[in-house]
Amino acid sequence: MNILYCGDANMADGMLISTLSLTKHIKGPIHVYALTASIKAPSRQFAALSQDAVDLVQTQLQKVNPLSSAELFDITDIFNANPPVANLDTMFTPYCMLRLYSDLVPELPERLLYLDTDIICRESPQHFYDQDMTGTEFVGVLDHYGKWFFHSQLRALDYVNSGMMLMNMPQIRKTELFERCRNVCATVKMFMPDQSALNKLADTKRLAPRRYNEQRRLHRNTVFQHFTTSFRFFPWVHTLSVKPWEVDRVHSDLHLHEYDDVLGEYEEIKTKVGQSTH
DSSP states (O other): OEEEEEOBGGGHHHHHHHHHHHHTTOOSOOEEEEEEOOEEOSSOEEOBOOHHHHHHHHHHHHHHOTTOEEEEEEOHHHHHHSOOGGGTTSSSOGGGGGGGGGGGOTTSOSEEEEEOTTEEEOSOOHHHHTSOOTTOSEEEEEOTTHHHHOOSSTTSOOOEEEEEEEEEHHHHHHHTHHHHHHHHHHHSOOSSHHHHHHHHHOSSOEEOOGGGSBOSSOOTTOSEEEOOOEEEOSSSOEEEOOOTTOHHHHHHTTOOOTTHHHHHHHHHHHHHHHHHTO
């Protein structure tokens, strides 16, 4: 199974947790591809993900299956050749748009399951991953909140959350979807720029059931749980944002213990890595 993550140095913990969760449910080899870049925005500067972080992921993957692998691609030059100028300094980091450059990396495989690094795998996604993708650019799940406010068609809920996408790279290159998205991101300032561009420009996206990108709360059939920001209404209206690597808050704020085996393994690995650097 081919997995794509994108981000800067801050993605290391989330990528480790997410890949550890995948090893619990996928029998075959897992091939992780990490896209990163060093990016300078008008008011911020971001450091690229390190090779050490990817090597650590590969070590953990190969403990479960020696045929698994993890590979880092620093695409700083590719990004800087066509930066998303209009969206470099929004409330969202430029790294949310990094996946839109994946068609320019010829070493990547034809089928990729893109995951945000705040996603944990709870059940095997093998059947989802193996589905027929003929003529389809990508498969995704409706955005939990955005589906009510943003539409590409007036007659249907069709606004996809871009945090989990099964991507058909040959079809994406054929329709030039990512190239068109990059061009829009470079010229038009948008809310959630990568997601807005993908939803506006995709010709042949396909919708999958909510269980493949659960953005609200855990259900019995959840396959991927996405730790997004949510609205809570008790005891007052407020937003709540808890990420998997905030283990204490996963327990105290979300009252969630479903992933204690994965999070315990993560904390143990982090402790050992920390000890080895002193």
